[in-house]
Amino acid sequence: MAGTVPTSHVELVLDAKNGVGESPVWHAGEQALYWVDIAAHKLCRWEAASSDVRFWDVPEMPACIAPLGNAGGWIVGMETGIFALQLQADGAVQSALLAPVTHALQGMRFNDGRCDRQGRFLAGTMLMNMAVAARVGQVYRYEPSGALTSLVDGLITPNGMAFSPDGRTMYLSDSHPSVQLVWAFNYDTATGTPSDRRVFVDMNALPGRPDGAAVDEEGCYWICGNDAGLIHRFTPAGKLDRSLAVPVKKPAMCAFGGAGLDTLFVTSIRPEGIDLSDQPLAGGVFALRPGVRGLPEPALRQMAW
Numbered sequence: 001m002a003g004t005v006p007t008s009h010v011e012l013v014l015d016a017k018n019g020v021g022e023s024p025v026w027h028a029g030e031q032a033l034y035w036v037d038i039a040a041h042k043l044c045r046w047e048a049a050s051s052d053v054r055f056w057d058v059p060e061m062p063a064c065i066a067p068l069g070n071a072g073g074w075i076v077g078m079e080t081g082i083f084a085l086q087l088q089a090d091g092a093v094q095s096a097l098l099a100p101v102t103h104a105l106q107g108m109r110f111n112d113g114r115c116d117r118q119g120r121f122l123a124g125t126m127l128m129n130m131a132v133a134a135r136v137g138q139v140y141r142y143e144p145s146g147a148l149t150s151l152v153d154g155l156i157t158p159n160g161m162a163f164s165p166d167g168r169t170m171y172l173s174d175s176h177p178s179v180q181l182v183w184a185f186n187y188d189t190a191t192g193t194p195s196d197r198r199v200f201v202d203m204n205a206l207p208g209r210p211d212g213a214a215v216d217e218e219g220c221y222w223i224c225g226n227d228a229g230l231i232h233r234f235t236p237a238g239k240l241d242r243s244l245a246v247p248v249k250k251p252a253m254c255a256f257g258g259a260g261l262d263t264l265f266v267t268s269i270r271p272e273g274i275d276l277s278d279q280p281l282a283g284g285v286f287a288l289r290p291g292v293r294g295l296p297e298p299a300l301r302q303m304a305w
Contacts, residue, residue, distance in 0.1 A: 261293045
């Protein structure tokens with residue numbers, strides 16, 4: 001295994017105690033990090049200059065977010081569909097359902113998702129009871145008409161979505177313990193359609209399940225090794241380059257940010273009902289200095305109202 005960076009190189013941004021801290025997104029205009037706590041129905045914000053922290057309660061479990069661009073606010077994958085959220089200074093939230101989703105089973109919600117390099121919003125769904133291991137999850141593309149187009153099906157826990165710097169490769173993982181694979185797809189940037197699915201990394205042979213991911217400016221793919229307390233970096237050829245350690249067992253997703261996009265922010269999960277004495281910072285948000293820059297996170301460029 002490639003070299004591992006000790007936890008002493010990790011900075012605690014916020015002892016957030018998130019139940020399920022997910023979908024960190026750096027907002028360059030505000031120099032602030034946004035993310036969600038899925039189980040708590042919260043959208044969170046940390047401002048770099050002041051370390052000010054704010055939280056907004058949202059109507060359903062929020063799983064993945066992306067900026068709305070010129071419209072302001074956020075596009076969010078939740079339980080019953082894709083929503084637009086406008087966050088008010090007084091802590092209130094204005095929400096609008098953009099695209100309802102018809103799930104295969106009850107007890108499903110959206111999970112991992114983001115905008116592609118062209119500004120299309122893609123997000124995957126999952127059955128929340130992972131013990132069932134039901135392959136009913138799909139990756140959808142949100143259409144300007146307000147419809148959802150299914151792009152990939154047969155997934156249990158879709159995760160790890162990311163795009164190469166040129167946008168022509170889409171990465172996707174299934175983090176369920178029975179799968180633990182990361183795939184690469186050819187991605188048609190004109191139509192937003194993935195094809196030629198192939199295994200990029202088999203993480204069954206590596207520590208940690210493949211969770212949320214990011215791509216750096218060199219085209220390398222960073223993915224959280226959930227249950228192992230690691231963030232792995234893979235080259236575009238799928239070779240493990242390095243692994244960075246964090247002081248919690250369940251890092252959930254990573255994102256590049258900071259003024260120079262040279263900080264790797266990591267959100268994490270705080271499991272219920274277990275002894276956390278060996279990981280008291282579980283559910284926290286962390287910052288690492290990986291020695292490489294990331295890419296700006298695209299905002300949604302098309303929206304139906």
